[in-house]
Amino acid sequence: MQGNVSAKTVLIASAGCAAGLALAGGFARAGAGVIAIDRDEERNTALARMNPSRIETLRLDVMRPRQCRDLGNIWQNTPIDLLIHLQPLRDPTRLGAAITSIPALTRALAPGLRRGQGKVLLVYDMAANGASAEQHAYRSALNDLAPLMQSEMGAPFAINALRLHASGPMRPKMRRAPAALLLAAMYLDRSGAGGACGSVLTVCAPSD
Known part of the structure; x- marks a missing residue:
């Protein structure tokens, strides 16, 4: 499952949720350097403890456009290979704000994405x-967001989305759900700018 993840820089926005734990842990195990961003310090601490040598955390509320712009001003041209949005x-209960914050944060980090591999993933x-x-x-609206962002930002970005099936991917009883999400995210990461762009894939976890 590691693919070509080793030595990449992966930013995960709103990482303090079950999907964030799965993705941060999985990409870190595969050799990526992970920056997990969340507004809650306790959740950031839990994320960092999974792999202290590869997961760094940043306390920030990415649902606030001003904080997104501030992060972009600080980050500037530091390369980013993959930006994962978990705001929804x-x-x-704040999906309207999520729909606004996802493109705002992506635009703010665009210089770093251009210096890296330019991949963006909405979940x-x-x-x-x-x-x-x-x-x-x-x-x-979320279904339309990745293709619209791809059309706006163009090359060299590769912007895609993973839509979790309502009966599947993060249900606690389905033990394989985090692995299914991680596998799908790494598949899109491997496809790169020359592969899927502006796509929406539905993720269904296999039965236990």
Whole structure:
């Protein structure tokens, strides 16, 4: 599963959720340097403890556009190979803010992405059965976000999305769910700018 991840720099926004733990731990084990970003210091501490030599944390609320711009000003041209957005999973009751913050943070970090491999990955879940009209509307907007961002930013970026099946990927009873998410993320990371761009893939975990 390691592919060509070794020595890459991976930033994970809103990493203080189950998906963040799975992705940070998996990319770190594969040899990447991981920067896990979350607003909660206790969750940052838990992330760093998984692999102290490869996971660094940054306390920041990426749902605030001003803090996104400030991070971009600090980060500048430092290379970023992969930027993973988990805002919709970390704050599922603030999907409108997530939809705004994802492109804002990506634009702020664009110079670093250009210096690296320019890959961006959005991760969100499908609406559950019986979800409200607004929940379906937000998911519809998330479905459009990766291709629209790809069209706006163009080359050399490769912007894709992983849509977690409503019955699957982060359900606690499904022990293989984190592995399925990690495998899909690493697949898109390997595809690179010459492969999938502006794509939305649905991730379903295999049955236990």
